[in-house]
Amino acid sequence: VTWLAWRALVLIVRHEGFLIATALHLTVLAAFVLVWGGGVPVWRDDPVLTQFLRVDMVLLAMILPWVAIRCSPDEGPNSLAQLAATTACRPSRIVVAKAAGTAAALMIIALSALPMFVLTQQISALPASMVWQALLPVVALAGMVAALAVVANVCLESRFSSWIVVTVATVVTVSLVPTTVKVAEMLAVVALATIIMTTAADRRLRYLSESEQV
Amino acid sequence: MYGQVQALAGVSLDVARGECLGVDGAAGSGRTTLLRILATLVRPTSGDVVVDGQDVRAHLFEIRKRVTFVSATSIVGDRLLVEEHARFVAETRTVNRNGGVAASVRQALRRAGLAPGARLESLGSSDRMALALTTGLLAKADILLLDEPFRPLVGSRRALFGEWLTEVNAAGTTMVIATGDDDDARRLCKRVLRLAAGTVVEEPS
Numbered sequence: 001v002t003w004l005a006w007r008a009l010v011l012i013v014r015h016e017g018f019l020i021a022t023a024l025h026l027t028v029l030a031a032f033v034l035v036w037g038g039g040v041p042v043w044r045d046d047p048v049l050t051q052f053l054r055v056d057m058v059l060l061a062m063i064l065p066w067v068a069i070r071c072s073p074d075e076g077p078n079s080l081a082q083l084a085a086t087t088a089c090r091p092s093r094i095v096v097a098k099a100a101g102t103a104a105a106l107m108i109i110a111l112s113a114l115p116m117f118v119l120t121q122q123i124s125a126l127p128a129s130m131v132w133q134a135l136l137p138v139v140a141l142a143g144m145v146a147a148l149a150v151v152a153n154v155c156l157e158s159r160f161s162s163w164i165v166v167t168v169a170t171v172v173t174v175s176l177v178p179t180t181v182k183v184a185e186m187l188a189v190v191a192l193a194t195i196i197m198t199t200a201a202d203r204r205l206r207y208l209s210e211s212e213q214v
Numbered sequence: 215m216y217g218q219v220q221a222l223a224g225v226s227l228d229v230a231r232g233e234c235l236g237v238d239g240a241a242g243s244g245r246t247t248l249l250r251i252l253a254t255l256v257r258p259t260s261g262d263v264v265v266d267g268q269d270v271r272a273h274l275f276e277i278r279k280r281v282t283f284v285s286a287t288s289i290v291g292d293r294l295l296v297e298e299h300a301r302f303v304a305e306t307r308t309v310n311r312n313g314g315v316a317a318s319v320r321q322a323l324r325r326a327g328l329a330p331g332a333r334l335e336s337l338g339s340s341d342r343m344a345l346a347l348t349t350g351l352l353a354k355a356d357i358l359l360l361d362e363p364f365r366p367l368v369g370s371r372r373a374l375f376g377e378w379l380t381e382v383n384a385a386g387t388t389m390v391i392a393t394g395d396d397d398d399a400r401r402l403c404k405r406v407l408r409l410a411a412g413t414v415v416e417e418p419s
Contacts, residue, residue, distance in 0.1 A: 003305045007291060007298075014293040079290050085255050086288055087306040088278045088353075206274065207257045208250065 001097045004089065008072070008101025013108070015071035021063050022109050028059055029116050037123060047124035049117070053134045056113060060141055061174040064106050065166040068149035069159055072102060077154060081205045091205035092198040095150050099197065103146035110138045140186040145170055147193035154200055221247040222412045225261075229390060234383045236399025237392040239409035245392040246285070248409070249359045252390060253283035265357070282307075284350035285361035289334060289342055296337070296345055297323060297330035303349040322348050325378070327371065339366040347375055351382060358382065360391045364398045376401060 012018055032055050036048075043051045075083070080098075084091040114135070121131045148169055152162035173186060222244045229235045239245045250256040251263055254274050263270040265277050291299060300319045308315055323330050326348040328341060337345065343366040350358060360379075364372050379402055383389050393399045399406045408416035 003302050007294070007302050010298070011291055011293050073291055073293070075290060081255065082287065083290055085253060085278055085283060086290075086303060086349075088275075088281075089306060090275055208255050 001089075001093055001100070004087070004094060004097030005101040005104065008098045009104045010101075011073045012067065012071045012102060012105040017071045018067060018105065018109075021067045021071075022112055025059060025063055025109055026112055026116075029056060029113050033116055033119060047126055049120045049124040049126055049130060049134055052116065052120040053137070057137060057141065057174050060110055060138065061170045062167065064109065064142060064145040065149065065163060065170050067109060068102050068106060068145050069152070069163040069166060071105070072098075072149065072153070074159065075153070076157070077205055078208050080154070080201075081208050084205060091201040094205070095154060095197045095201040096194065098153075099146050099150040099194070102149060103143045106142035106146055107139060110142045111135070113138075137183050137186070140183045140190075141170070141174065144173070144186040144189045144193075147190045147197070151193045151197045151200075154197055154204060220412055222251075222258075225409070225412075225414055227407055227414075229388060231388055232383070232386045233405070234379075234389040234391065234403040236403035236406035237390060237409060238394070238399045238406050239392075240394060242411070243409040244412040245394075245409050246361050247412075249283065249285075249361050249390060249392050252357075253281055253359050254278055255283065279307075280356040281359060282350045282353045282355035282357070283359045283361070284346045284363060286339065286343055286346065286366060288346045288350070292333070292335035294334050295330065296328050296332045296334065296341075299334055300345065300349050300352060304352040307353040307355075319352060322352050326374070340368040340371060343367055344371055344375070347378075351378065355387070357388045357390075360389065362393055363391065364393065364395065 029052070032052065036051070039046075039048050040051050043054075046054075073079075080091060080094055084094050087094070114131075117131050117134055118128075121128065121134075124130075145166060148166045149162065152165050156162045156165065169189075173182070173189070225244070225248060227235070237245045237248060247256060251258050251270075254270050254277055257271065265273075265280070268277060270277055289299065294302070297319060300323060301316060304315050304319050320330065326344045328344055328348065332341070334342075334345075343363065347360070347363055350360070358379075363375065363379075367375060379389065379391075383402070389402070391399055391403060406416075407414060
């Protein structure tokens with residue numbers, strides 16, 4: 001499983017879109033700190049760190065699904081079934097490893113903003129432990145997007161529809177769920193997605209599809 | 215059966231342990247389907263396939279650990295390097311890890327004449343098949359199923375892999391080689407099964 005996860009990670013990180021997404025993420029956040037380093041006037045009651053986290057979550061909700069779908073190799077059900085046979089691994093292990101590798105890649109993007117989290121914590125004059133607390137939903141978001149992307153990859157035919165479904169699910173979670181329950185909710189989605197992908201994979205990815213066979 | 219298409223009908227054969235069986239036939243004769251069924255990649259709609267007394271439907275995942283299927287489409291993940299792909303397959307299939315995987319991968323790539331640092335997406339068809347064969351051989355499975363292994367190979371590679379496969383077969387690996395070229399099959403295998411339109415037209419003797 002470690003090698004399968006490593007493979008998924010390498011294949012995403014080497015895609016040119018991964019660099020573009022990381023650069024875009026950092027540029028927008030840096031611009032936020034530069035322009036609203038003293039705090040956004042309409043969010044005056046919240047510390048800058050909280051405001052920064054809010055912006056980062058919205059940004060990641062749009063960037064991460066794109067990276068998870070677009071930068072992953074175009075491995076549909078047939079490729080995954082083939083990979084399972086080549087490596088003699090159960091398809092469920094293949095998809096769990098793929099989700100783990102994808103989550104690792106997404107966490108690289110999410111955690112690339114760590115220096116700016118520290119900077120906004122300093123500006124807010126909050127204890128350093130608040131940085132780790134603020135990073136928790138960011139890491140959970142990366143895990144949730146990775147799990148959803150792999151489930152969509154197994155269950156849906158087209159990458160475009162996968163991207164739409166994952167983006168909508170992520171944006172809804174980030175914007176509608178209250179911050180206090182967000183991490184727990186996202187981890188619940190990860191757990192549910194893992195159950196779906198493991199049970200579906202061993203059934204759906206056992207053999208090549210008929211269209212591939214002819 | 216694939217929908218309304220009957221790909222194979224009435225095919226019955228036994229392959230002894232350590233044997234090399236050739237499957238010869240034109241495109242569309244059902245030879246790839248036969249290999250995919252043996253590799254557990256395709257579920258037969260009727261009939262039985264048994265490996266060492268185990269039914270392939272009931273013991274699919276156990277049987278896959280003992281079987282390697284090599285075809286031009288076995289390589290996926292174009293952004294990997296040649297050495298990374300070979301190491302990945304070898305590591306996932308190796309049961310006994312004594313730190314020798316990396317060294318045996320490098321040695322195998324050298325023997326196959328493959329550049330370890332080349333990207334998979336830059337490989338031509340000869341290099342791709344050479345890599346598929348190399349990783350298939352690195353997997354050290356009991357049963358090796360080869361789909362058209364020689365057609366894409368150019369230059370001295372045909373002879374090189376012919377020799378390599380002969381060595382592996384002599385060491386006890388069972389092989390089934392599907393090919394559209396009767397000479398390739400006869401060069402390596404004493405018995406050749408001939409297929410046409412999904413049926414056996416010549417039994418292996």
